[in-house]
Amino acid sequence: MITLHAERVTGEPDAVRWVAPTEGMDAGRILGAPGDLGDRFADGTLSKGLVEHAGVWLWLREGLSWRDYGPAIQTALRAALAEPAGWLIEPAPGEILERVTGDLLDGFVGDFVRSHGGSVTAERLGDIVTIRLGGACESCAAAERTLQQRLVGELRRRCPDVIELNSDGGGLNLTLTAASR
Structure with a gap:
């Protein structure tokens, strides 16, 4: 199981930085992700995402709450991280x-x-x-x-x-x- 945990992003209540292993992935702006995480981008639940060497930054659409969506996003992110080749990342x-x-x-x-x-x-x-x-x-x-x-x-x-x-x-x-x- 992939270990990850969430950290708040100062001044941005819609954002969470997920400390997670990102081996095999490029750093940059997320354009697409595998599985349920990709679906969350496609349906607008997630408005933006970035991958860095030590984590993944995700933004919920304005008006949504991490309290409500956090557990499902965490599960989707864990599954997506297990498929590094399925991500589409734009250098940023x-x-x-x-x-x-x-x-x-x-x-x-x-x-x-x-x-x-x-x-x-x-x-x-x-x-x-x-x-x-x-x-x-x-x-x-x-x-x-x-x-x-x-x-x-x-x-x-x-x-x-x-x-x-x-x-x-x-x-x-x-x-x-x-x-x-």
């Missing part, structure tokens, strides 16, 4: 990187920065995500180390093909390789 490296980065910044990475009186933002332009530190962290001598150890290290776990393009005094530009897996 910028979107994947933006989502994973935002998830980390809303969680323990951002908490660490905020605990030091700083702020951190991520902005996507195409396939590039720029991370900027602000507040007390903006001119801190340890800013680059914080970005490297706290953020980039965890990003590499969830997006193994992350590439650091450059860093510039308090900022960091990241992208994923063309084969964003």
Whole structure:
């Protein structure tokens, strides 16, 4: 049996990130999925989906509740993950990187920065995500180390093909390789 669990997506009540194994699948935007999960996309129950290295992000159609649909979606997702060849995925490296980065910044990475009186933002332009530190962290001598150890290290776990393009005094530009897996 495939093990998975749900995590809330900060600020998006229609979205859930399912921590799940995605071996054999490309990262990107879900255009089609096997079985009942694919049917949920076709009938509009699911409005959007993304696959990343360590999970699957799913959005319910507005007005639907994860409390009502969550157990059935979980069952459908578990069955679909057992058929990796049945998925139709469109590359979306910028979107994947933006989502994973935002998830980390809303969680323990951002908490660490905020605990030091700083702020951190991520902005996507195409396939590039720029991370900027602000507040007390903006001119801190340890800013680059914080970005490297706290953020980039965890990003590499969830997006193994992350590439650091450059860093510039308090900022960091990241992208994923063309084969964003």
